[in-house]
Amino acid sequence: MNMTSSRALRTVILLLAGSLLAGCATGGLKGNKSEGLKLAHLLRDQGRLEAAADVYARLDVRGLLNGPEMLEYASVAAPVRQPAQALTLYSRARDALGGSLENMSSSEALAICTGMGRAELALGQMGLAQQSFNCALQRDSKNVTALNGAGVLLDAQGQHEQARQRFQQALTQDPGNIPVMNNLALSWLASGQADRAIQQLSNADASNPSVRLNLALAWLVKGDEDKARDVLSQLADASQVDTVLTSLKARAAQLSSSSNTLLMASTQPLSLSEPNP
Numbered sequence: 515m516n517m518t519s520s521r522a523l524r525t526v527i528l529l530l531a532g533s534l535l536a537g538c539a540t541g542g543l544k545g546n547k548s549e550g551l552k553l554a555h556l557l558r559d560q561g562r563l564e565a566a567a568d569v570y571a572r573l574d575v576r577g578l579l580n581g582p583e584m585l586e587y588a589s590v591a592a593p594v595r596q597p598a599q600a601l602t603l604y605s606r607a608r609d610a611l612g613g614s615l616e617n618m619s620s621s622e623a624l625a626i627c628t629g630m631g632r633a634e635l636a637l638g639q640m641g642l643a644q645q646s647f648n649c650a651l652q653r654d655s656k657n658v659t660a661l662n663g664a665g666v667l668l669d670a671q672g673q674h675e676q677a678r679q680r681f682q683q684a685l686t687q688d689p690g691n692i693p694v695m696n697n698l699a700l701s702w703l704a705s706g707q708a709d710r711a712i713q714q715l716s717n718a719d720a721s722n723p724s725v726r727l728n729l730a731l732a733w734l735v736k737g738d739e740d741k742a743r744d745v746l747s748q749l750a751d752a753s754q755v756d757t758v759l760t761s762l763k764a765r766a767a768q769l770s771s772s773s774n775t776l777l778m779a780s781t782q783p784l785s786l787s788e789p790n791p
Contacts, residue, residue, distance in 0.1 A: 547578045558590050567591040581611035584627055592629055597636035604629040620653050628659045635663055643667060658684045662694050665701070674705045692719060696728050703769055708736035723749060727762070734759075734766040 550573045557566035571585035573579050579587060595603070601682035608615070608626050615623040631646030642668050650660035665680030681698040685691060695718045702711035715729040726749045733742035735762065746755045 525693050550578070551583065553585075556591070563590055567594055570691065579610070581607065582622070584610040585622060588629055588769045589625060597633040601630060601633035601637065604633065605725075615649065624650055624653045624657065627653070628657065628663075631660065631663050633652065635666060640667055656683070656687050658688045658691060659696065661687075661699060662691075666697055669697070669701050669704060677701050690719070692722050692724060696724055699728055700734060700769070703732060703735050708732050712736065722729060728756075730759075731762050731766055731769075733764055735769065 550569055554566045554569040554573070557563075557569065567587070567590050570579070570583075570590060574584070574587060576722040584603075588600065588607045591603055592600040604626055608630075611618050611622055611626075615626065618626075627646050627649035631643050631650060634640075634643035634646055643663065647660045647663045647667070650657050651664065654660070657755040661680045661684035665677040665684070668674075668677035668680060678698060678701050681694050681701065684694045685698070688694065699711040699714040702708070702714060710789060712729065715725055715732060718725045720726065726745055728743040730745040730749075733739075733745060739759070743755060746758055746762075750758055761787060
């Protein structure tokens, strides 16, 4: 067997092994804790967070997770679980690590503060979210997640200039961060400065659907429905454009009248399948 064939065979074997391991995640977890964690890490690293969270859940039911591993579980599950579930997992991770943030490592405390802050923000628990994001920023003043969350909270309170300072600080750390760019644009819209929002979104990744949807929204706020329709036609089928446009018009009207709608827009991004969540 030549070298090329040998490499190809090894690749096939690895892919088959990965498929078999991934199958274990949905077919029931067997073996010891070490094997379970290896599987969870493999699935996590493959971006299969739902399957990875299921493996952690099975280990958790069996009482096999220690404090740091419980925090791993919360961090993996948060993007694919409801905010209330994520908040519970982070609370349990905090308790499993001793309950006191001051006695944890800086990275553990930071992960818990940011994780809880995002969940609390999504649940509309603004006071608690502010405490959590402040906790995170005390440990890392350049943390993008905490800066973004703090900006959303300030915007919802009508403090648009202060909010934009937070978003700009976040973009200094991560210039291509789409959620932060969208939130900065929404802040400009909330201040009645549609031109600034359009400029912000026009310089963002044009291939990102959320950017295009918010750009169409900005054009509607500016009063140019034709431009909004042009933007949407590059993103959706002709049969979808009118439906999405109707939903965006409703969002535009809400943005001009309610800071709470800005909070909703920031935590519940626009989508083509559910244009007005």
